């Protein structure tokens with residue numbers, strides 16, 4: 001699978017690190033109880049179909065970006081700004 005790094009261009013997936021769901025909203029610091037933070041850090045959905053994810057180009061520019069990918073087909077729709 002090739003991933004289009006917005007800074008380096010198309011590169012093999014082996015150069016990247018998956019960073020998780022980019023649609024989860026991070027809780028505010030100091031707000032909420034531990035259950036809110038527990039769920040944010042440890043509870044994940046396993047969506048099938050179109051999804052927005054964080055990826056890091058570890059073996060390249062080392063930058064993080066959001067990628068729209070279909071988790072059922074691995075078809076990449078592109079980088080999300």
Ligand SMILES: [Zn+2]
Pocket residue numbers: 005006007008009057060061062063
């Ligand atoms: Zn890059």
